[in-house]
Amino acid sequence: MAHTTRVLRSEWTKVRSVRSTLWTLLIAAVVTVGLSALICAFTASDFDSMAESEKAVFDATYVSFAGMSLGQLAMIAFGVLVVSNEYSTGMIRSSLSAVPQRGTFMFCKIFVATALVLVVGMATSFTTFFVGQQLLGDHGTTIGEPNVLRAVIGGGLYMTLIALFTMGVAFVLRSPMLAFGTLMPFFFIISGILGGVSATKKFAHYLPDQAGTMIMTVETGGGGEFGVGDRPYGPWGGLFIMALWVVASLVAGYLVLKKRDA
Template sequence: MLRAEWTKIRTLRSTVITLALVFVIAVGLGVVSLTSVRIAFERGLPLVREDFEPVTDAMVSVLYAQLALAAFGVLVICGEYGGGMIRTSLTAVPSRGRFYAAKIAVCASVALVLSYATVFATFLTAHWTLGKYGPSWSSDGAIRVVLGTPLYLTLLCLFALGVGTLLRHTALALTVVLSFVFVLSPLATVVPGLREVAHYLPDQAGSSIVKVGQQADPVIGPWAGLLVLAAWTAVSLIGGYLVLRGRDA
């Protein structure tokens, strides 16, 4: 089953392209944005935010790349529903629990390996691009950010997988997942009465692992934030399993 799931991922153009975009966006956008930051520093231009933190800001491009990884999580399951392959898969593996567990395991493995490669490459690129203004391994929070950010990305990917299993429709699932990141979270942070809740939304809580210094979340700590995201992910995956078990393909 694990081999079959891996074969599906590496042979589908949509998933391969989406995974490639994760790395390209994180590293490529990082080089472009941080080059402008270095130029601003060197020329004394007042364009850099006052709470600039080399370690956290080095990961900004990764937080954009997370959208591609979330899309991958959705496509892992919704691609089968969209193409009708789900019937073949469930015929080959009648136990829906084993089928779902294999899909989660392979998705998590791919996301984790890619995330570590992407985060390490992004960090090293930031160090090279920013020069003396950039992060180093001895910077405050650097080790935690480099080791913890891939865990955040992987959990978010699995959260998207669970949402995709619940909804069984690529566009709808992507809309829901991206709405958390682009609409609900930003809106909650500026609306009075919702700001306290915003800290516990999936992406807000999980991304606290990336923030250090002045940008650190004053309400929820980095590892506590990951636990909150893990809880969201567990609920999403369990909900997906219940729907998968109870509905026809």
């Protein structure tokens, strides 16, 4: 236990002492809140011209998370960098010479990074919700309404899980270029395309990001532009599917770290 505590302290020193940590997390928060605010402002001004059917399923909570689709990319960047920088810089040799218990090393690195992401993710989620509702004005909702608090906390959990998933993948791929080249197009383009085409839609529903976003919806029939109304699972079911992806990526990452030469 004392050993784990020491390694945790060490990993905390590592994560706080590089600039990329501050930048990626700051960008994740600013982009999410900024873009969501913009979308909320536009939605509020155009609300009267929306069709009645759209108004009926309008999800004020979910709209205030709209910027997260872009903001999560910075979260992914954080997850990639915190792991793969060890490999690209050669630091991994120093790290594993100091902590040859690779399971402990991985656990502590991920624990520290996840704790940080959870704090930033929750702060971002609550901020973007309150800013968004302010801008939506009369069309907005409040944190006291049913399921809204669950969705807002879910926003923070979503950001945390996406970063965790990324860290597992980065332990498998090691190279930052490879990890970015795989994850960025996947979450930014491919997942969206698969989810938009009717033939692949019902499979795309099980991708980590698409399943996970369900936790941020309140009106189960709605979801606006993201169209999450026709899912075979609920908000928690979606988060659970995402958590399964996370577990799979972390197990794969652990096996690679354990088996392969550093």
